[in-house]
Amino acid sequence: MSGEFSEFTASNDSKRTKIAIFGVGLIGGSLALCFKGKPGVEVVGHSINVASTEKYVARGVVDWATTSIEEAAMDADFLFLCVPVGNLENYVEELSKLPLKPGCIITDVGSTKASVVKHADKLSLQGAVFIGGHPMAGSERSGVEAASLLLLENAFYVLTPTENTPADAVTKLERLLKWTRAHIVKTDAVQHDDIVGAISHLPHVIAVALVNQVAGYNESNELYRRLAAGGFRDITRIASSDPLIWRDILVNNREVMLKLIREWQGEMDRFAELLEQGDGEGVAEQFRRAGAFRSQLPERRKGMITSLHECYVDVPDHPGIIGKIATELGQAKINLSNLQIIESREDVPGVMRLSFQQSEDLDRATELLKTLGYDVHM
Numbered sequence: 165m166s167g168e169f170s171e172f173t174a175s176n177d178s179k180r181t182k183i184a185i186f187g188v189g190l191i192g193g194s195l196a197l198c199f200k201g202k203p204g205v206e207v208v209g210h211s212i213n214v215a216s217t218e219k220y221v222a223r224g225v226v227d228w229a230t231t232s233i234e235e236a237a238m239d240a241d242f243l244f245l246c247v248p249v250g251n252l253e254n255y256v257e258e259l260s261k262l263p264l265k266p267g268c269i270i271t272d273v274g275s276t277k278a279s280v281v282k283h284a285d286k287l288s289l290q291g292a293v294f295i296g297g298h299p300m301a302g303s304e305r306s307g308v309e310a311a312s313l314l315l316l317e318n319a320f321y322v323l324t325p326t327e328n329t330p331a332d333a334v335t336k337l338e339r340l341l342k343w344t345r346a347h348i349v350k351t352d353a354v355q356h357d358d359i360v361g362a363i364s365h366l367p368h369v370i371a372v373a374l375v376n377q378v379a380g381y382n383e384s385n386e387l388y389r390r391l392a393a394g395g396f397r398d399i400t401r402i403a404s405s406d407p408l409i410w411r412d413i414l415v416n417n418r419e420v421m422l423k424l425i426r427e428w429q430g431e432m433d434r435f436a437e438l439l440e441q442g443d444g445e446g447v448a449e450q451f452r453r454a455g456a457f458r459s460q461l462p463e464r465r466k467g468m469i470t471s472l473h474e475c476y477v478d479v480p481d482h483p484g485i486i487g488k489i490a491t492e493l494g495q496a497k498i499n500l501s502n503l504q505i506i507e508s509r510e511d512v513p514g515v516m517r518l519s520f521q522q523s524e525d526l527d528r529a530t531e532l533l534k535t536l537g538y539d540v541h542m
């Protein structure tokens with residue numbers, strides 16, 4: 165990691181910074197990887213399940229792990245709640261009953277913000293400060309196995325402090341989050357849920373409904389599934405997201421979602437009307453409007469609903485590895501569009517980023533490299 169963050173210490177009175185991660189899955193594990201091994205930092209994982217705590221340590225994602233919420237929380241400077249949205253309020257409540265380190269920061273990574281922020285605001289946190297958070301990057305995968313050091317790099321990371329949140333606590337959290345290399349954006353929790361409902365939650369609902377619609381047709385004709393490659397596969401990737409994570413997100417954001425789904429139905433009705441009237445020009449106009457807005461979107465960056473075809477490979481830090489991997493892919497006729505070593509230090513394995521134009525190439529490369537014994541992650 166470059167020297168720009170090396171001055172970081174969370175508190176002035178102690179060089180040790182304890183970070184507790186509750187729920188070391190895709191997001192919790194990715195955060196843990198960003199913090200682990202940084203100067204003076206100790207990363208502790210918490211799970212309700214002993215086997216999971218053993219797995220976190222065995223995979224090297226945390227320094228140590230425990231099933232005791234008290235042990236994880238004790239003396240922690242930062243407490244990250246990385247469990248499903250439906251469990252967040254319970255966790256804040258449990259923590260509020262513990263003797264936490266004065267001035268510590270409790271934050272979460274939930275995909276919805278209004279309810280947890282409101283709940284935390286009502287509790288007496290005994291000197292701790294709650295700041296809502298949402299790293300706006302992820303994938304359809306879940307579990308610590310899918311965690312990656314680079315998941316949040318260049319993504320937006322939303323924080324939702326309220327008027328009661330001490331400014332120095334926000335600054336402290338922002339400084340810690342620099343290790344993620346994400347871009348911090350601050351907004352109000354209710355506004356967050358409206359926006360993220362439209363740009364992330366609604367697309368997930370649409371993807372699932374579309375796949376289920378086609379799955380229905382496929383019951384009488386297998387050709388639907390066989391021909392559904394390319395675009396269909398790309399735009400419905402997020403339909404493979406974790407059912408329980410998404411149950412919680414959608415139920416939690418239900419009022420926003422109901423409004424958005426009704427408005428979506430209106431959009432569909434408009435299309436149906438145009439087709440009923442044989443109004444080809446009206447249809448073309450819909451595409452023109454959509455194209456004009458889409459062309460104004462910010463440049464493609466890692467983030468929500470990303471469709472970059474990239475994977476990351478842990479590679480031992482020795483010369484020749486780039487050539488070796490490029491040759492393996494070339495021999496298998498897999499078209500690689502870019503290859504980059506992200507981080508390479510003597511004491512950590514390097515991480516290589518491989519980019520592909522086609523998702524099929526990414527799938528084949530992932531399979532090949534795994535067969536060859538490489539640790540590949542997305």
Ligand SMILES: NC(=O)C1=CN([C@@H]2O[C@H](COP(=O)(O)OP(=O)(O)OC[C@H]3O[C@@H](n4cnc5c(N)ncnc54)[C@H](O)[C@@H]3O)[C@@H](O)[C@H]2O)C=CC1
Binds near residue numbers: 186188273276301
């Ligand atoms: N999946 C994604 O792409 C993103 C998810 N989020 C949010 O991050 C949070 C975690 O999601 P992921 O990391 O994707 O899920 P995950 O399934 O990979 O990890 C969830 C973790 O919580 C633990 N957990 C599950 N149920 C629990 C319970 N009842 N009590 C205690 N621990 C429990 C699991 O063992 C696991 O360690 C969610 O609130 C989600 O909304 C935020 C950004 C992106």
Ligand SMILES: O=C(O)C(=O)Cc1ccc(O)cc1
Binds near residue numbers: 468
């Ligand atoms: O996989 C994708 O493209 C996503 O959109 C992942 C995602 C899921 C949930 C979030 O709250 C944020 C990002």
